[in-house]
Amino acid sequence: MDLRTRTALFCAALAFAIAASVLLRGRVRQVQALFAGFAATVALWYLTQALFAFYGFSSWERATALLAVLMPQLAVRLFTAIVPRDAALLFATAGEAPPPTVRGRAPRLVRISSILGLAMAALVLSPYQKHDAVRVTLFVYVGALTSAGLWALSTTGRGSQSRAARARVRFLVVIGAFATAFSLADFLWFVGARLPPIGAVLSIVFLFVLSQSLQSTRLLDLYDLAGRLLVATALAFFIAAIFWIFVTLVGRFNTMYLNAVLASIAVLVLFNPLQAMVEEKTHQIFFRERFDLESAVVDLRRRLAHVLETREMTEIVMSGLESSRRVTSAAIFLRDVAASEPGGAAFVLEDKIGDATKVVRIEEAGGRLVLERLLRGAVVAEEVERELSDALDLGDAHTAAQLRELHAQLGELGGGAAFAIKTEDGEPMGLLVVKDDRVRDAFSPEEISLLETLAGQLATVVENSLAYMRIKERDRLAALGAMAAGLAHEVKNPLGAIKGAAQLLAEAGPESTDDEFIGIILEEVDRLDRVVSSILDYARPRATEVEPIDVNAAVRRTMQILAPAHEDQVDVTVELAGDLPQARIDPEQLRQVLMNLVTNAVQAMGGRGRLSIATTFRRTARATWPVSLANGAVEIRVVDTGPGISTKVLKNLFVPFFTTKATGTGLGLAISQRIVQNAGGTIEVQTTAGVGTTFTIVLPASGPLPTTSRTQPQAAEGAPASGV
Secondary structure, three states: OOHHHHHHHHHHHHHHHHHHHHHOOOOOOHHHHHHHHHHHHHHHHHHHHHHHHHHOOHHHHHHHHHHHHHHHHHHHHHHHHOOOOHHHHHHHHOOOOOOHHHHOOOOHHHHHHHHHHHHHHHHHHOOOOOOHHHHHHHHHHHHHHHHHHHHHHHHHHHOOOOHHHHHHHHHHHHHHHHHHHHHHHHHHHHHOOOOOOHHHHHHHHHHHHHHHHOOOOOOOOHHHHHHHHHHHHHHHHHHHHHHHHHHHHOOOOOOOHHHHHHHHHHHHHHHHHHHHHHHHHHHHHHOHHHHHHHHHHHHHHHHHOOOOOHHHHHHHHHHHHHHOOOOOEEEEEEEOOOOOOOOOOEEEEEEEEOOOOOOOEEEOOOOHHHHHHHOOOOEEHHHHHHHHHHHHHHOOHHHHHHHHHHHHHHHHOOOOEEEEEEOOOOOEEEEEEEEOOOOOOOOOHHHHHHHHHHHHHHHHHHHHHHHHHHHHHHHHHHHHHHHHHHHHHHHHHHHHHHHHHHHHHHOOOOOOOOHHHHHHHHHHHHHHHHHHHHHHHHHOOOOOOOOEEOHHHHHHHHHHHHHHHOOOOEEEEEEEEOOOOEEEOOHHHHHHHHHHHHHHHHHHOOOOEEEEEEEEEEOOOOOOOOHHHOOOEEEEEEEEOOOOOOHHHHHOOOOOOOOOOOOOOOOHHHHHHHHHHHOOOEEEEEEEOOOEEEEEEEEEEEOOOOOOOEOOEEEOOOOOOOOO
């Protein structure tokens, strides 16, 4: 068996394997079926060549000629189906049906090739099959029709709006032209010429390129394929050089086994450093744009390693991306933790370059589809467009509507690609949006992966920044507490003396003319005493016994105490859930928190409005809750119909000494939050301007839990219907 026969058998096996790999990848579409047929035909063509060379039967020669007629037919149809559908994608994203010329009709080339194919098949099956004129005609037919198919692919590719698609099509056409030329040279054996089987090898390379391009809905990226081929070729030359050196210096392998061992050791030792060096030089020389982006991302990650402030982070990232010359616009949105509602999220624009976006704030409702998609990975406009086109082809109207809305939301953000800035637990902290306005699909899959690593680094910086802010706040409050404790101690002693003296003056007799001033002194001293006591409570919280308590009983008792303290213009509703589990907290401190929230609600409504207090049980914990609430939580909701809380006030609601009241200390909510947090719970706030505010005390449940995930509230027995 000569070299040509062995090469034909080997190429036939590889072509069959490539065809089978495409069919086994999942749902087979038209282009995959055409490719599998084309690859199988090529495999059969090489197989029949080998069988004819080995056995010499004329039937194998005729089968080879018939397969030669079939190959360009499938090639033309495959090249027509593989052309990018940019125009159809543009109509799909706009929500319009493409016209018939865009949807596609049988090209003229396909019709002509069918007529020629029938004529050639008749000639091959005729008694004149071995005539030289028939063989030359078959040779010209194969070359001309295959070249025409490649030319049609090249022409349509040049008309694509995508720079990357044009480059990929050009690369496929070049590889296909080489494969066709050398295959025709191989085909000369059919007319009596004998040449080395180089075309068979190039044909398999071309099939491999096409098979890789069908792994996704887009053609194979030029950078990926060319980079792999160049790196692999360079490495092959280096390894071959190492073996050649050992063979030259020591001797042939069949005479010295040690030579092969030494060469293998040298290859194993040098392979990894050689691979890294070759990849770096190849990308630097041939793929400058990707190399620049990769260098920029590496430099940004290095500079971000020691950054703790988000403002500094955004400035570094924007300047780095701008200097990379790979993006024309970019934006960073970070989560507004203070203003986000429970279970929701809002993201605020921190910095941008270029004409990135006019959106300054992303609410969960407005950007829901983008935010949900970001949790699964990067959102790329080109991928969304192709998914939309596939959904329209399948007639899936619901999916198409969602994808169209997703594309619109991404367009409002001004991004060709968006990346989630999220913690290791998957909690979204922000998003990075980039775009290159010069082309429609500017970023290859490798570049998308690079930008995803940058987004991961940004998430680390944001987490470190939040931790740093918490440490600073803790240290500030610790220093403030120490100062307040000392100040309160120094103030409390003279207050006691002043109050005692004023009381003695008050006892002097009813005829005293200073009764009014003495009353003012006593009233102000009492007020100062309350302020100092609040400061001491916050600075030095007293030790408490955290024990399981009946929350419903604590709510009833608190409302009984507060009922006479306010006017009857406030309508109160108390709804206590049945079968409510116990909660772990000091009962006196829980009453203190409830009194503070109810009093604040009544004051916010100006003594008029509706106040609702309800208890419920929630089995499923929210992502923002502490770990202590993972096994279920008891909720106490205090709802008022006041004017609501502004965003500015909401951000500082639990900050010590922050108050909007003329006579307030600004410590009530801060102390309430500390009490609840010390019990392992949290306080949540939801507010709507002009509608009202809801404070929710969330406490860890204790003891037997209800079977339902959330209990239904019932009217409390003996609870006041009106009046707090």
